[in-house]
Amino acid sequence: MLTLYGYPLSSAAYRVRIALALKGVKVSTVNKQLRRGEHRHEDYLKINPQGFVPTLELEDGTVLTQSLAIIEWLDESHPPPPLLPIEPLARARVRSLCQLIACDIHPLNNLRVLQYLESTFGVAQAARDEWYRHWIASGFAPLEEVLGRDASRGRFCFGDQPGMADVCLVPQVYNARRYSVDLTPYPLIAAIDAACGELPAFADAAPEKQL
């Protein structure tokens, strides 16, 4: 059986939990308590030198890191449902939605970044929360615009089946809610999140279900 090293509140691990569930792949889960620094222990750094979650370990000990790389591997090596469309331009479209979230929003709001703001720059909690919300709004506004223009959008980010962009969107919306971001300006994002929430693969991957 595969082993997923994760953490309930990690967005990147949450993405992989959803993707695994969509593919019907069972894993054994090991949670790393990030706030206690468990991901910095020597034995975990041997597996993943970044000390990040998620890490997916195969039965032969092969280690995969980086959530989007893990999800693409899952899609390329496991039976349908597909997480990406087949046509190259459609794939580029879906990947660009994923990367808008995974490169332009999420990295700025990581725990290590918030800790740096606090410890090195002395940024107070309220201002750190504002930073957090700022990067979500900076990404969600153009994301809403892009989704609105896109004829390939359906019930989900791409068409009427959930895929890799939805896998990235739902954990980011979860974080937005955690930080009380007003989602009213983003009706398409909210509608896609709601459609995903009706599916067990998404609902069962939520952080509160991991405890």
Add this chain to the structure above:
Amino acid sequence: MLTLYGYPLSSAAYRVRIALALKGVKVSTVNKQLRRGEHRHEDYLKINPQGFVPTLELEDGTVLTQSLAIIEWLDESHPPPPLLPIEPLARARVRSLCQLIACDIHPLNNLRVLQYLESTFGVAQAARDEWYRHWIASGFAPLEEVLGRDASRGRFCFGDQPGMADVCLVPQVYNARRYSVDLTPYPLIAAIDAACGELPAFADAAPEKQL
């Protein structure tokens, strides 16, 4: 002919310039002067609602955004040389190297982030430079470790032909040099960067060649 909206010093645009050159694809280039805010002009936001570079526009007006999505599209829709290996685990490995750079280093050092640190938190230049170097070092240390463990590493990040991981690595090393990061602790990264630098596709994509 394709149109690439870019900026000489943008790492993400630099990646796409290298990938286009490796594939032998000619483009017409439009540079957006980020420091003058040209990417925020209304006409550009119609093309790319994020106002980021790079954007690749096809002859029929189709727009591709996000550097890694553009590069994967290039690879899937154009003849060899391939930018990713064929085998799924090898692809995951290369993509994870790309994402270590594109998700865990580069977004933290973007101009908009440095501007936020200055304008909202009043962080001075020297401390912003330290922030910049901190995230490079935090990524390069595990990257060097991962490259060192990897039997598939050759003259380049994966084997003896340049590929997508090298396309991401070289612009990040360029930024590291710009900010006087000591590369001595990263001999493998430096060696791969040097090997890439001998190839015209990499050398001709450098920022100083765009002016």
